[in-house]
Amino acid sequence: MGDVVTVEQFMRFALYHPRVGYYVRHVRGVGPRGDFATAPSLSPILGIAVARWLAGHGRGNRLFRPWHVIEVGAGDGSLALALSNALGPLARARLSYHIVEVSHPLREIQMRRLRGRRFRWHDDMNAALAACRGRATIVANEVADAFPAVQWAWSAGRWREVGVRLGPGHPEEVLLEPDLERARRWCPDRVRLPGHPAEGDRFEMHLSYAEWLASWVPALSEGAILTMDYGGENLPAQPHGSIRAYWHHQSLRGTDAYLRPGHQDLTADVDFSDLRRWGEMQGLRTEWTGPQGEFLRRWVPDRARDSISAFLTDPAGAGGAFRVLDQRRAAVR
Ligand SMILES: C[S@@+](CC[C@H](N)C(=O)[O-])C[C@H]1O[C@@H](n2cnc3c(N)ncnc32)[C@H](O)[C@@H]1O
Incomplete structure (x- = not known):
């Protein structure tokens, strides 16, 4: 026996519960000495690339006087710091940098790290957008x-939603009836059939991200969204899916991912064809999408000599595993 929840409900509880959620309460830090390392926590190259991209697409655009940048989920503040350092003094003086962060421990780290600079924190995207007048x-x-x-598994000729039974022993997986209406709304093509799945094959849909976007993108009247993450386009179903937990830099898959709720980080690969579609559903135009390595080579052709920058750029390393998506909203005049 024991309570059964969907994988999505489990992740929401384990990561974002206001009192016990991993991100909200327990994350200790980002970087080689923190819980997990990200590109900005390892090297300033991504911040330099984003600063140059920002200056490139903002040139001559009245929108960017002053430049309002909103960073969502700023981790330990490394990207904000590298980006602001990479701008010249004149551009930096015009920069108005807003951070939307749900994590109390990370917000404290960011405030310490970015002290004395012009940064503002907001609790949610609508508050940040209101401060930027859209x-x-x-x-x-x-x-x-x-x-x-949401994780789907192919079983006996149809898709089911994966759930977790929580009890006194090791967590167990169970297969549940999926919410087809919700999936059809956001991922109509994926609900049909991604490829020819074998029994047990799985894939994930970040439907909560689609719903989150729909809650604030309508308030973006002019601007751009730059999304960077690991994943790919049209990700196929695969034997174990991509959900995994991180516990002291160790990756845990299968039901071990559901141990220690609130103390392990949980994640899944991001399908960029979904992100593109969700933006287009909100009236955004896709300006560019491609591997992170291509983005870094385009905007920072003079770097990538040190080993970390080379790894972040390498198509066989993080440069290929991570992707970048540039979506735009032009002003209606
Ligand atoms: C994996 S960390 C990445 C941190 C940072 N961007 C980096 O690259 O180092 C995810 C970040 O997103 C934040 N986050 C998650 N959901 C969020 C939301 N709905 N609004 C704002 N921040 C969020 C977390 O608190 C955390 O700072």
Whole structure:
């Protein structure tokens, strides 16, 4: 016996419960000495690339006087710091940098790290957008993968939703009836059949991210959204799916991912074809999408000499495993 919840409900509880959620309460830090390392926590190269991209697409655009940048989920503040350092003094003086962060421990780290600079914190995207009067460039690195994901499994000729039975022993997986209406709304093509699945094959849909986007993108009247994360386009179903937990830099898969709720990070690969479609459903135009390595080579052609920058750029390393999506909203005149 024991309570059964969907994987998505489990992730929402384990990561975001206001009192016990991993991100809200327990995350200790980002970077080699923190709970997990991300590109900005390892090297300033991504911040330099984003600063140049920002200056490139903002040139001559009245929207960017002053430049309102909203970073979602700023981790330990590394991207904010690298981006602001990479801008020249004149551009930096015009930069108005907003951070939307749900994590109390990370917000404290960010405030310490970015003290004395012009940064403002907000609790949610609508508050940040209101402060920018709807005109902003939004930047999010490794945020979508941290949203609760729905996991589907192919079983006896149809898709079922994966759930977890929680009890006194080891967590067990169970197969549940999926919410087809919700999935059809956001992922109509994926509900049909991604490829020819074998018994047990799984894939994830970040439907909570689609719903989150729909809650604030209508308030973006002009600007851009730059999304960076690991994943790919049209991700196929695969034997174990991509959900995994991180516990002291160790990756845990299968039912071990559901141990220690609130103390392990949980994540799933991001399908960028979904992200593209969700933006287009909100009237955004896809300006560019491609591997992170291509983005870094385009905007920072003079770098990538040190080993970390080379790894982040390498198509066989993080440069290929991570992707970038640039979506735009032009002003209606
Ligand atoms: C995997 S960490 C990435 C941190 C940082 N962007 C980096 O690259 O180092 C995910 C971040 O997203 C934040 N986050 C998750 N959901 C959020 C939401 N709905 N609004 C704002 N921040 C969120 C977390 O608190 C955390 O800072």
